[in-house]
Amino acid sequence: MKSVEASRLEKFAVEALIRVGATESDAKTVATFLVRASLRGIDSHGIMRLPTYVKRAKQGLINTHARIRVVSEVGSLALVDGDNGFGQVVGKEAMDWCIKRAKETGIAAAAIRNSNNFGAASLLAMQASEKGMIGFVFTNTAPAMPPWGGTTLTLGTNPIACAVPSDLGFPIVMDMSTTVVARDKIRAMAKQGKKIPPGWALDKLGRPTEDPLEALDGILLPVGSHKGYCLAFMVEVLSGVLSGSLFGRDVRQIYDFTGPQGVGHFVGCINIEGIMPLNEFKHRLAQLIAQVKSSDLAEGCERIYLPGEIEFNIEQERLRTGIPVPEEVIRELANLGEYEGLEPLLTI
Incomplete structure (x- = not known):
C-alpha cells in the first residue's frame, strides 16, 4: 500500500481521460468524483475505476463528447438523456438542473436515461x-441479486443516497447499496487478497462464501433480506423503467465490454427554504443530532457516529497524509500511464 496525494491522482486521471478523447471539463469532473470517493474512504468507487473508464472510452463504449440534453420537462420534473456519456458528467448536469429549478419551485427531480456508472x-x-438543499439519488446497476425467493440474477445493487446540510462542517450523508455490500467493495478486497465477511454473498451454487472471487461470480445478498429486495425493485422502477433506460437483466456490468451499460438514474433535491428558513432547519437538525449523540453506548462501542461522519473524518485524514492505494491498483495505473504515454504517477 502506497500513499499518493489527492492532487497527483487527480492530475493523472485528468490527463488519462483527455488522452482517450474526453474534454478537459468532463475529464476534470470525472477525476474529481473518483478522487473524492477515494478521499472519503469509498475506495471501491474511487481511483481504482480509472483504468476501466479509460478502456470503455477507448472502445467507444462511453461517448466522450456526449450531448446531454433535457428531453422534456413539466414543472419541476425533467427527463434527461445522457447520450451514453460519463455517468459523473451526466449526473452532475442533471442535478444542476434540479438545483436551479428547485430554487423556483421548492422541489425538483430528473429521470436520466442512456448513462453510465457514476461512482x-x-x-x-x-x-x-x-x-x-436536501439531495437524493437513485441508480440501477447490472444484475447482482435475484428476486426474493428466486435464483436468477435480476436486480442490481441499486444504491440510494441522500445528503442533508448541517452546521457541523460536513453534511449528513447516507449512501447505501440495497445489497449488503456494493459489488466493487468485494472487487477491491479481491485485489488486496482479503476474504469477505460471512453473510455478504453466496457462490453461484447458492452456498455461503467468504471468497471474493466466488462472490463476484455468484449472488450478492440483499440488505434486510426481503426488504432489501423491495428497495432494489423500487430503485429499478425509478431509475430504469421510468427513465426509459435499460433495466433488470439488460443493464451491463461496467466490466462487460460488449456494449454500453445503459444505466438509468433518478436524482433530485428539496429546497428547505420552501418549507422553513435554512437556519431554523439546521437548528432543529442540531437538536436531533444532540439526541442521537447522547445515546447510551452499547457494550463494545466507543462513540456514536452520524451518517457520513466516518467518511468526513477519513477525508480530513487523507487530505493530510495522502490516499492509500493498494499495490495492485498502483500497478494497473502504472500500466495505464505507460500505455497512454503519461508521466509516471508517483513522480508527477
Missing part, C-alpha cells in the same frame, strides 16, 4: 447539500 452516489447528493 459514489453520495457525491451527487452532496451537490445539493452544498447549496443548502
Whole structure:
C-alpha cells in the first residue's frame, strides 16, 4: 500500500481521460468524483475505476463528447438523456438542473436515461447539500441479486443516497447499496487478497462464501433480506423503467465490454427554504443530532457516529497524509500511464 496525494491522482486521471478523447471539463469532473470517493474512504468507487473508464472510452463504449440534453420537462420534473456519456458528467448536469429549478419551485427531480456508472452516489447528493438543499439519488446497476425467493440474477445493487446540510462542517450523508455490500467493495478486497465477511454473498451454487472471487461470480445478498429486495425493485422502477433506460437483466456490468451499460438514474433535491428558513432547519437538525449523540453506548462501542461522519473524518485524514492505494491498483495505473504515454504517477 502506497500513499499518493489527492492532487497527483487527480492530475493523472485528468490527463488519462483527455488522452482517450474526453474534454478537459468532463475529464476534470470525472477525476474529481473518483478522487473524492477515494478521499472519503469509498475506495471501491474511487481511483481504482480509472483504468476501466479509460478502456470503455477507448472502445467507444462511453461517448466522450456526449450531448446531454433535457428531453422534456413539466414543472419541476425533467427527463434527461445522457447520450451514453460519463455517468459523473451526466449526473452532475442533471442535478444542476434540479438545483436551479428547485430554487423556483421548492422541489425538483430528473429521470436520466442512456448513462453510465457514476461512482459514489453520495457525491451527487452532496451537490445539493452544498447549496443548502436536501439531495437524493437513485441508480440501477447490472444484475447482482435475484428476486426474493428466486435464483436468477435480476436486480442490481441499486444504491440510494441522500445528503442533508448541517452546521457541523460536513453534511449528513447516507449512501447505501440495497445489497449488503456494493459489488466493487468485494472487487477491491479481491485485489488486496482479503476474504469477505460471512453473510455478504453466496457462490453461484447458492452456498455461503467468504471468497471474493466466488462472490463476484455468484449472488450478492440483499440488505434486510426481503426488504432489501423491495428497495432494489423500487430503485429499478425509478431509475430504469421510468427513465426509459435499460433495466433488470439488460443493464451491463461496467466490466462487460460488449456494449454500453445503459444505466438509468433518478436524482433530485428539496429546497428547505420552501418549507422553513435554512437556519431554523439546521437548528432543529442540531437538536436531533444532540439526541442521537447522547445515546447510551452499547457494550463494545466507543462513540456514536452520524451518517457520513466516518467518511468526513477519513477525508480530513487523507487530505493530510495522502490516499492509500493498494499495490495492485498502483500497478494497473502504472500500466495505464505507460500505455497512454503519461508521466509516471508517483513522480508527477
